[in-house]
Amino acid sequence: MKLFDVYPLFDIELVKAEGSYLWDKNGEKYLDLYGGHAVISIGHSHPTYVQKLSQQLNEIGFYSNSIKIKLQEELANKLGELSGYLDYQLFLCNSGAEANENALKLASFHTNKKKVIAFGKSFHGRTSLAVAATDDKKIIAPVNETANISFLPLNDEHALEQAMNEEICAVIVEGIQGVGGVNIPTNSFLKKCKSLCKQYGALLILDEIQSGYGRSGQFFAHQYAGIQPDLITVAKGMGNGFPVAGVLIHPGIEAKHGLLGTTFGGNYLACAAAIAVLDVLKKEQLVNNAMEMGNYLITELEKITGIKEVRGLGLMIGIELEFPCAAIRNKLLQEHKIFTGSSSNKNTLRILPALNIKKEELDSFLAAFKYELKNQSIK
Numbered sequence: 001m002k003l004f005d006v007y008p009l010f011d012i013e014l015v016k017a018e019g020s021y022l023w024d025k026n027g028e029k030y031l032d033l034y035g036g037h038a039v040i041s042i043g044h045s046h047p048t049y050v051q052k053l054s055q056q057l058n059e060i061g062f063y064s065n066s067i068k069i070k071l072q073e074e075l076a077n078k079l080g081e082l083s084g085y086l087d088y089q090l091f092l093c094n095s096g097a098e099a100n101e102n103a104l105k106l107a108s109f110h111t112n113k114k115k116v117i118a119f120g121k122s123f124h125g126r127t128s129l130a131v132a133a134t135d136d137k138k139i140i141a142p143v144n145e146t147a148n149i150s151f152l153p154l155n156d157e158h159a160l161e162q163a164m165n166e167e168i169c170a171v172i173v174e175g176i177q178g179v180g181g182v183n184i185p186t187n188s189f190l191k192k193c194k195s196l197c198k199q200y201g202a203l204l205i206l207d208e209i210q211s212g213y214g215r216s217g218q219f220f221a222h223q224y225a226g227i228q229p230d231l232i233t234v235a236k237g238m239g240n241g242f243p244v245a246g247v248l249i250h251p252g253i254e255a256k257h258g259l260l261g262t263t264f265g266g267n268y269l270a271c272a273a274a275i276a277v278l279d280v281l282k283k284e285q286l287v288n289n290a291m292e293m294g295n296y297l298i299t300e301l302e303k304i305t306g307i308k309e310v311r312g313l314g315l316m317i318g319i320e321l322e323f324p325c326a327a328i329r330n331k332l333l334q335e336h337k338i339f340t341g342s343s344s345n346k347n348t349l350r351i352l353p354a355l356n357i358k359k360e361e362l363d364s365f366l367a368a369f370k371y372e373l374k375n376q377s378i379k
């Protein structure tokens with residue numbers, strides 16, 4: 001059987017990973033500033049993570065959500081403590097799209113309404129509602145098309161005021177837009193989202209799938225704005241590569257048996273991975289490191305001439321050039337052995353390293369990037 005060919009692939013076969021480094025089958029070493037798309041939070045093969053998952057696998061790997069899984073409670077308590085959302089409830093699932101799908105459903109169940117506001121350049125995943133709330137016509141199949149979702153420009157408070165009404169069940173916004181090219185909602189805009197949702201009886205959903213789990217230098221990017229959303233979705237960094245996701249749910253939203261459900265969500269292995277991530281984030285103070293290293297990288301990037309704009313918070317950074325970044329990205333990978341990310345904005349390179357990246361590692365990237373930017377600018 002052949003693989004369904006939906007991904008453009010680099011011809012690289014990785015066989016080993018540690019910290020912020022990867023090795024291919026020929027022994028070539030790579031610096032990872034992409035984290036497999038913002039997934040690697042505590043670094044590859046962290047010993048605490050490897051130990052916790054291996055031990056769990058030897059004890060029990062899976063049973064269904066028909067029995068009590070203590071690890072789920074431990075995970076919920078640790079996540080509540082580290083994120084500052086101790087009084088929220090946690091629904092566990094398997095992927096970012098699924099988390100948003102469930103958050104949107106829950107908003108609709110809770111309010112008994114069906115209109116949703118999403119924003120330009122958003123990406124919320126590929127399942128039916130999540131993709132319908134994604135601003136990319138190419139990935140919305142005819143069956144996903146719905147008149148229930150409308151798109152507004154990000155950070156346009158006036159447009160939001162005009163569009164809000166009693167029929168809206170949810171406003172969904174990314175803590176920082178990732179796929180769209182690292183676009184940051186302003187604090188004032190997020191506050192406006194919150195107050196208008198309250199006024200019109202809608203729920204505010206913060207998609208922190210990429211920007212959450214410490215990446216922005218706060219546990220959640222929306223915490224810079226000092227707001228509390230009704231629903232927060234998490235995935236990516238939550239499991240450091242193990243598929244696990246969740247919805248943090250305001251205490252005022254009531255659960256009912258059968259309202260939501262999943263076979264694999266919250267299984268023993270997923271919980272073990274997610275607990276190991278939280279333990280390491282806390283012990284090694286990685287949210288602070290993300291803030292410090294991110295500030296350092298942004299400051300150094302801002303000194304470089306030839307960049308149109310540097311956008312970012314913590315270790316979620318977009319470098320917008322005056323021209324498409326694909327050639328530089330390829331050179332960084334092929335010649336300097338550095339992985340970086342692209343975005344739907346062709347000119348924007350995305351930097352999404354592990355949260356325990358070191359200054360020397362960022363310096364290697366800066367040197368390589370400056371060299372390639374100069375070469376490309378001369379062409």
Ligand SMILES: Cc1ncc(COP(=O)(O)O)c(C=O)c1O
Pocket residue numbers: 095096097098100123124125126174178179207208209210211235236
């Ligand atoms: C902000 C955001 N939401 C949702 C998703 C979808 O997550 P998943 O690919 O795990 O379904 C992504 C993935 O890139 C994302 O960046």
